[in-house]
Amino acid sequence: MAKAPVRVAITGAAGQIGYSLLFRIASGEMLGKDQPVILQLLDLPQAQKAVKGVMMELEDCAFPLLAGMVATDDPNVAFKDAQVCLLVGARPRGPGMERKDLLTENAKIFTVQGAAIGQYADPDVKVLVVGNPCNTNAYIAKEIAIKFGRVQAKNFTGMLRLDHNRALSQLASKSSRDVSSLKKLVVWGNHSPTMYADYREVTSNGDNVKNLINDEAWNRDVFLPTVGKRGAAIIEARGLSSAASAANAAIDHIRDWALGSNGEWVTMGIPSDGSYGIPEGIIYGFPVTTENGEYKIVQGLEIDEFSRERMTHTLNELLEERDGVKDLLG
Numbered sequence: 575m576a577k578a579p580v581r582v583a584i585t586g587a588a589g590q591i592g593y594s595l596l597f598r599i600a601s602g603e604m605l606g607k608d609q610p611v612i613l614q615l616l617d618l619p620q621a622q623k624a625v626k627g628v629m630m631e632l633e634d635c636a637f638p639l640l641a642g643m644v645a646t647d648d649p650n651v652a653f654k655d656a657q658v659c660l661l662v663g664a665r666p667r668g669p670g671m672e673r674k675d676l677l678t679e680n681a682k683i684f685t686v687q688g689a690a691i692g693q694y695a696d697p698d699v700k701v702l703v704v705g706n707p708c709n710t711n712a713y714i715a716k717e718i719a720i721k722f723g724r725v726q727a728k729n730f731t732g733m734l735r736l737d738h739n740r741a742l743s744q745l746a747s748k749s750s751r752d753v754s755s756l757k758k759l760v761v762w763g764n765h766s767p768t769m770y771a772d773y774r775e776v777t778s779n780g781d782n783v784k785n786l787i788n789d790e791a792w793n794r795d796v797f798l799p800t801v802g803k804r805g806a807a808i809i810e811a812r813g814l815s816s817a818a819s820a821a822n823a824a825i826d827h828i829r830d831w832a833l834g835s836n837g838e839w840v841t842m843g844i845p846s847d848g849s850y851g852i853p854e855g856i857i858y859g860f861p862v863t864t865e866n867g868e869y870k871i872v873q874g875l876e877i878d879e880f881s882r883e884r885m886t887h888t889l890n891e892l893l894e895e896r897d898g899v900k901d902l903l904g
């Protein structure tokens with residue numbers, strides 16, 4: 575018997591990430607090739623015409639799994655009964671800006687959307703925040719949503735998967751190993767240049783990749799800055815922020831969360847439970863494994879002095895961002 579459709583809400587549906595994301599979701603790349611979906615598309619009133627155009631193109635693909643579409647400028651409609659919410663809609667940064675410079679402008683979006691999710695989404699909803707600064711926006715949405723008592727903090731996540739994928743690619747190239755052979759990467763912390771891409775545990779066909787590369791200066795002076803500043807490098811090259819790779823990471827994140835990571839580690843920005851000394855509630859990149867629609871933090875990793883210093887640096891930035899939005903949280 576055919577599965578019941580899953581309701582997927584996507585904000586910023588008329589934007590550039592939206593345009594890379596929607597067609598892949600409708601083709602089954604996110605929730606499975608046997609899983610019908612209903613797309614609930616939110617964008618601003620002035621973008622509704624463009625959303626309609628995207629919907630026309632979705633229709634023209636005749637996707638067998640596309641069981642319905644809704645376009646709206648009302649978050650309460652967009653998030654109604656949603657089982658997956660991709661919060662993409664927000665202003666992107668331009669050249670010379672840091673992601674946290676967007677906080678004042680974008681934060682309010684996530685108070686409104688957090689309230690709508692808290693009241694109207696499915697109680698088991700999986701929320702991924704992509705709009706920047708995504709960790710703190712996810713924190714805002716979570717804090718507001720849980721006040722309504724229907725959804726839990728664990729339902730809210732931020733996107734570190736693009737950083738994870740970027741780091742994998744850099745490591746594959748440096749070690750001359752296939753990207754698919756690399757296991758056990760972690761990107762700790764904030765989706766910002768302070769993030770700590772940690773490959774101390776990474777293996778490739780049983781070999782430790784850190785030992786294979788054996789170049790601490792490369793780690794510090796090339797790898798970490800390249801991964802941390804990749805978003806800015808793309809803005810510089812394209813004149814626009816990353817879109818297809820961001821959409822790809824969003825699909826990877828939700829697919830693994832919903833369908834399981836088969837024991838592999840993936841990085842998700844999740845509300846801390848206090849693990850590794852990260853204060854509870856902060857949305858922080860952790861290594862997780864996923865099974866049956868739940869994620870679990872990989873425990874017991876050794877944190878050496880260099881790692882602790884990096885993890886604290888990115889945490890401090892998140893604490894500052896949190897302090898900057900406390901007035902919005904009432």
Ligand SMILES: NC(=O)c1ccc[n+]([C@@H]2O[C@H](COP(=O)([O-])OP(=O)(O)OC[C@H]3O[C@@H](n4cnc5c(N)ncnc54)[C@H](O)[C@@H]3O)[C@@H](O)[C@H]2O)c1
Nearest residue numbers: 586588589590591617663664665666704705706733736820
């Ligand atoms: N976390 C990540 O790894 C990552 C990667 C790439 C981009 N981003 C972020 O994703 C966001 C979107 O990027 P983009 O390139 O698609 O931008 P874009 O400007 O092309 O599209 C944004 C869309 O959001 C809509 N929007 C704005 N406010 C909205 C609201 N309140 N409700 C619903 N829709 C709203 C706009 O009308 C527009 O259609 C940016 O904040 C960008 O920085 C994050």
Ligand SMILES: O=C(O)C[C@H](O)C(=O)O
Nearest residue numbers: 667673706805806815816
């Ligand atoms: O860097 C940006 O502003 C966009 C995005 O967060 C990215 O990492 O590419």
